[in-house]
Amino acid sequence: MASETSSLVREIRKQPESTVVVLAGDIDLNHSPSLHSALVDVTSERPKRLLLDLREVPYMDSSGVGTMVEVFRRVSAYKGKMVLFGMNPRVRSVFEITKLDRFFTICDTEEQAASA
């Protein structure tokens, strides 16, 4: 299967116990559909642990949060774990406003995310 691409996906690091996806740029209505496709493509390999690096994401809207929810569901369906890390306060506030900060595992650093 051809890999789906998204301009927001800067790097994908596949490790024995986890896959780290580094995202960069605004996750908004313009970019969420392609990001969704790219992340679904990553989950097709069923990584035990999917870590999303959001350190270089300055902005996220509800379409981005919705994308995270959909990917989380896919990962949970095969008993994997998805962790978000490196959110700036603005991005985190969107999760807080929508009460989804209680639903996701959110860490500050990659090291914390790897063992969360």
Add this chain to the structure above:
Amino acid sequence: MTITSNARSLPIVRSAVEKMASLEGFAADDAHELTLAIDEALANVIKHGYNGQPDQPISISLEPVRSADGRAGLSVAVRDRGRQVDPTTIKSRDLAEVRPGGLGVHIIQSVMDEYNYSCPPDGGMLLEMKKYVSKHVAPGEQIGS
């Protein structure tokens, strides 16, 4: 300003709103909430009002206002020519149900001080919103400082 209903226009509006909020004395957190609410309003117009058609007009106006207790703020109007919806049906959904979609209205209602949807007689929808600077803004906390 008037934009087309293309999601590629959204960063332009966000940038303009952030700058205007800064000029009006909004702290960074308040400016982000205002920007987010307008972004969500525009996204809803694009997705629902125009069903994804990318070439339809959306007008956004921002005007400085003052709250009853004298705080600076911005009045925002988002006007489209898309599908009309009974304003009483535009509600936030139950957040206990974890699923994508339907979060934009909740965000608008959570972060704006005032909001009102209406159906102008000549068609489309009008969303009017107001947000004032928070009472706890500390000196030097504004955007860019």
